[in-house]
Amino acid sequence: MSSIPSYATHKPETSCRCSAYLDWLQMLTGACLILFMLMHLLFVGSAIISPSLMNGLSKVFEWTGMAQIGGPVIFFLLLLHFVLAARKIPFASKQQGIMIANARRMHHLDTWLWVIQAVSGMVILVMGSIHLWTVLTNLPITAQKNAMRLQDSRAWIGFYIVFIPMVWLHTGIGFYRIMVKWGIVGIDGRPGLRKKDALIAATAMVIGFMTLWRFVFLSIN
Amino acid sequence: MARMLTFNIFRYNPQDSASFPHMQEFRLEETESMTLFIALNRLREEQDHSLQFDFCCRAAICGACAMVVNGRPGLACHTKTKDFPDKITLMPLPVFKLVGDLSVDTGTWFRGMAKKIESWCHTKKVFDPNAQEERMDNALAERIYELDRCVECGCCVAACGTALMRDDFLGATALNRIARFILDPRDERTEKDYFDIIGTDEGVFGCMGLFGCQDVCPKRLPLQEVLGKLRLKMAFAAANNLLPKFLRREVRL
Ligand code: SF4
Ligand code: SF4
Ligand code: FES
Numbered sequence: 451m452s453s454i455p456s457y458a459t460h461k462p463e464t465s466c467r468c469s470a471y472l473d474w475l476q477m478l479t480g481a482c483l484i485l486f487m488l489m490h491l492l493f494v495g496s497a498i499i500s501p502s503l504m505n506g507l508s509k510v511f512e513w514t515g516m517a518q519i520g521g522p523v524i525f526f527l528l529l530l531h532f533v534l535a536a537r538k539i540p541f542a543s544k545q546q547g548i549m550i551a552n553a554r555r556m557h558h559l560d561t562w563l564w565v566i567q568a569v570s571g572m573v574i575l576v577m578g579s580i581h582l583w584t585v586l587t588n589l590p591i592t593a594q595k596n597a598m599r600l601q602d603s604r605a606w607i608g609f610y611i612v613f614i615p616m617v618w619l620h621t622g623i624g625f626y627r628i629m630v631k632w633g634i635v636g637i638d639g640r641p642g643l644r645k646k647d648a649l650i651a652a653t654a655m656v657i658g659f660m661t662l663w664r665f666v667f668l669s670i671n
Numbered sequence: 672m673a674r675m676l677t678f679n680i681f682r683y684n685p686q687d688s689a690s691f692p693h694m695q696e697f698r699l700e701e702t703e704s705m706t707l708f709i710a711l712n713r714l715r716e717e718q719d720h721s722l723q724f725d726f727c728c729r730a731a732i733c734g735a736c737a738m739v740v741n742g743r744p745g746l747a748c749h750t751k752t753k754d755f756p757d758k759i760t761l762m763p764l765p766v767f768k769l770v771g772d773l774s775v776d777t778g779t780w781f782r783g784m785a786k787k788i789e790s791w792c793h794t795k796k797v798f799d800p801n802a803q804e805e806r807m808d809n810a811l812a813e814r815i816y817e818l819d820r821c822v823e824c825g826c827c828v829a830a831c832g833t834a835l836m837r838d839d840f841l842g843a844t845a846l847n848r849i850a851r852f853i854l855d856p857r858d859e860r861t862e863k864d865y866f867d868i869i870g871t872d873e874g875v876f877g878c879m880g881l882f883g884c885q886d887v888c889p890k891r892l893p894l895q896e897v898l899g900k901l902r903l904k905m906a907f908a909a910a911n912n913l914l915p916k917f918l919r920r921e922v923r924l
Contacts, residue, residue: 467866469876470909473902537872538879545836552832552883555742560881561832631880633899640882640895 472534477632479531480624486524487621488654494596495657498664501594508591521586525579532575539568559644563623570620577613597665607666614658622651674701676752678714679760684723684771694760695719707747707761708736711773723772731889734822737764737829738773744826746889747773764829766838777825784845788868792858811854818851818897820890827884827894839873843884843894846875850897853904853924862908870905878902900924 497504511517540546553561584599585591600606626647629635635643676699683692697714708729715722727733729748736747739762741755752759767775784790827843828834834842849869852858869875878898885895904922911919 467870467909469872469874470866470870470906473876474906474910538877540836548835549832552830552835555739556830556883556887557742558830558881558883558886560886561883564832564879564881627880630882630895631878631899631902633896633903637885637893637895 472537476531476534477628479527479534480628482527483524483531484621484625486527487617491654491657494661497596498657498660501592501597501664505592505594511591512589517586517589517591521582521589525582525586528575528578528582532571535571539571563626566619567623567627570616570623573612573616574620577609577616580609581613600662600665607662610662614662615655618651618655618658621654622647674757675699676701676710677758678710679758680714680722680773681762682722682772683769684721685769686771701752701757705752707738707740707750707752707759710752711747711761723770723774725770725774732822734777734824737775737777737824737826737889738762739764739829744829744887746824746826749889764825766828766834767825775825777823780825780828781823781844784841785848788841788845788849790848790852792852792855793860793864794857795859805857807856811856815851815854818847818854818892821847821892822890824889826887826889830883830887832881832883833877833879837873837877840877841869841874843878843888843898845869846878846901847892847894847897850901850924862904866905866908869901870909875901875905897924 493507494504496507508517511520540549549561550565552558553565588595600610626643629643630640678697678699679694680697681692682690682695684690697718699710699714699718702709706729708726711722711724712726715724724738724747725735726748727735729736731746731749734746736749737744738747739745740747740750741760744764747761761773763769763773763775764777767777767780770776821844823844825844831840831842834840846869849865852860853865871877875898880898882895884898885893888894900922901924904924907920907922911921
């Protein structure tokens, strides 16, 4: 029940700081990914205003090497964040059941949000990998290429219809979780934060879908 | 018109080999200002003498009467029936050992917890019965008292998804207790001593920030804030020796 072992562990009685470091890393990788997602939103969202604006930005990323280096770095962060967070997600279905049963019994929003977080996290791991792989193996990113990919196959449209909400649910809840878990927002601030956070995530989702819409109907020539 | 309340109550007596866990329905007419304490006592007196549940102070002070009311842990003596629909389901607290029906043994759990986190002032000073007691700043005394209000009811543990999944997790009440000793200048434990107790995945880093604890604590302890600050404090305690000087922080509770 505690950190003090009640049996011989063959380990010297010194404190291990690993839990603390891993928690730091989980939070920091999450925060980096949130920042990245916001910039990513501005980048692809620029296509709503003008596809050539997006292409111009894309060129800058390409010239500065941000796409070639930053892309794989984000991929690595995604994997690292997943592994770190997965330590907290029960692998045994019995324990998963306990979590869901508790959320249901208590009608407890925050426990439900955790369940969403765990599920969307796993979906993002798979879909995010596919998305990153597809985009990064076909640099530079241009609005026309995106449009072509989407217009060629309905499956890709379906893919993003699932992927976009998953990303923003996870990002939104993740931000909220960092703020409350690390004591940045106090007890009274929690409902307000939840509302503001939901608003931002919803806005991001809408912009995401508008971009998708734009690409689907963009004339390629 | 008084409402007719329907109670669905968990029944099981582990002492009796013929008993098996099941739900039993009771009906009772609501009276004014009825609490679950009143309702359960009337059910036991008027309908079923074998019904087991715990009460002591009936004023939210002793923490004995915690149970799960329509899914949420709370103190029965502190819960008015008028705040609920006319169907009320009562279950014993999870995590703790079942004594029978709604009665659980929180005492053993809390005693074990207190031993593990060494829930007492650690001091090398020899007690001098003739000396005047040392003064404490009033504001500080009040802050300690605020955290000391915990009545050990166990609601926060029963509401915590992490504690339900992992029986080695310390729980909000234990972390809150440590925070209370960190604040107390009479306790001479160092930050490292505290880190050894709670700086692990069984302690503050195991907490996933679901705040079931905060949302059910009948004494409205500031658990969310305590847990947040403890996490920050322990995280910096671990990271400070890696960080450049200007980033180091000594977090105060
Ligand atoms: S905030 Fe931490 S201690 Fe409180 S219910 Fe959640 S996981 Fe448990
Ligand atoms: S912290 Fe609150 S819920 Fe937990 S044992 Fe103490 S009084 Fe009960
Ligand atoms: S009877 Fe003491 S807290 Fe309810």
